[in-house]
Amino acid sequence: MSLAAGVDYRDLERLFDYFEIRDKDVKNLRFLGNILLPYKEEFADAFYDNLMKFEDIKEYIPEAKLQRLKRTIKIWYERLFSGRYDSEYLLYLLRIAKVHVEEGIPPHYIIVAMNFVSRFCSRRIANFFSEKAKVFFEDYRREQEKVCDPSKAEIVEGFILEEVFERMEDLNRSLRKILALNEDVLVSYYVDAELRTFFEAGKVERAAIKFSKKFAVFMDIAILIGLMFLAVFVIALFGMDIYHFFHGDLAHSLIAAMGDLLILWTVLELLNSEIKFMLGGELAVSAFVSVALAATIREALVVSLEHGKPIEFKLGIGALILILGIVYGIVKWFEIKRKKKLGE
Template sequence: MEISAENNPATLKADYKFTERDETFLREMKPHVEQFAEAFLDGFYLYIWNFGQTAEFLKDDMVLKRHRTQIRKWYLELFNGSYDIPYFQKLYKIGEVHVKLGLPTHYVNAAFNFVRVFTLDRVYQQYGDDPDRTGRLKAVEKILDINLDVLTSSYREGEMGRFLSLSPLEKTLLGFLKKISSYFNYLLAGALVLVAFSAIGLFGFDVYLLFSGQTSMETGILTTLGSLLILWAAIELIHEEIKRLKGGSFALEAFIALAIAALIRKILILSLSTTNTMNVLMYGGLVLCLGISYWLIVHKTKLND
């Protein structure tokens, strides 16, 4: 990676006010850090293994062993006390590897959270009576922030590189598609609002039929409950669409829930007649299939979280 003006060592140190005194503090702490390095590694891997997707990147024992060796080396080099161009070039290289592997930047930030909490806690305990304890803690904070800055810069430059590699026509088309996509998103949100109002109208009509005596009590109650179920699902779908417009992911499970609600209403109505047994069984099978799909999607989402 080419070192730009904003991520060269001198600029980074100046921006983070990382001084020679900080370097001295970190160098002095290295012997103590080496004593708890293994405890750090054990805790680190226990922590990242809860991410859900870790196994996709650490596929076997050989990869895990090599990765552990590299993490140990990186961790101890935080306290070398020497942070020159070769040091930062190594960090850039690590960031590039993360980008090539497709490792989400979220996991990098989350992993750094563990590194920060663990290290600050150990340093705080180790230097309890040291008058320079605050300075040592700040030095650790600074070097971790600098490392995270460099690693995440690889993602920014990777995205920029992919964009700049596009032809003028591709850039224009990409911009046009993004605009069209945003318009369709708002159109979808508006359509969902109409669906919700329609569900309210359906509920009101079912209530009217029930109390006007135009339908039996049993039929009226079941159809009204079905309408309420559809209304609830439509409202949930609107909430999910609002989250998506704010940057969230597409909530396919909300659409499935609405379909399930509509089918359940249909089943409730058909169940009142003994001549619709096959139709009830057919709709029941559809509900079962959709229910399984809903569970699989929700289960996978929880694992990823």
């Protein structure tokens, strides 16, 4: 079933069956509307306050659009508790999903948003029943003191509290179901959009996409094998420099061997980065820069012992090391910043 291609009542029935939404849940959601709709304004403000604490969301939600988006989320909040969950409601959710996809908003923010809605509503539901129960028990105790043994009131109160907690859980269960349905429809649109782009492509385009994917995998394997061979060659070069260390040019061989170890360390870092990338992670660009930096530093160490090299050449290597060091620092800073945002 491709929700993005259109919906009908069979889609609605299927989704209701997936999430076990029954008539009882619809009634519960209408009842929740009486409790939660008065918080509509507070919800809209809190919803975007929660999202705006993530720095990168500001790329998709500029301040200029915030008031209009608050009006939009209030409409969604009202429809959430309307009790009218038909094909029109599904189309409404798909229109919302379409806007999110077109704006390039990452789908994980939908999951974050639904989690916030669940927490916001659950707290208000708990407050509602807590206040009602407090007033009820105060009145109940006063009446019981007049007509019966107060000790029996505790038994009745315990029974009533169990009923209240069961009712709260029943309402929260219905809330979780409709939020799960919303989340599923919105996130599914992202998947359908990608599939639709693929299937709407021509036969030649689809073949090219499939080939390019296989070719990319082949190139990843080639890079991985190449890095392993490179590590072996660096180890061999290190062995040769150690051999020369014991057979003559001590200073030159020692510095060359130190440079070999530096290059070997960066190659291993690049190898680990490529493995993580093939397993689905992000490629660390800083690893590539570090290899170039390490090779340049090795060359500078070796050149420092060669008195025949012109001073301009040595200054050029020094300038290159400085530039690569600055580039490495900038790239590494952005990578660390991104990891912090993702909570890694």
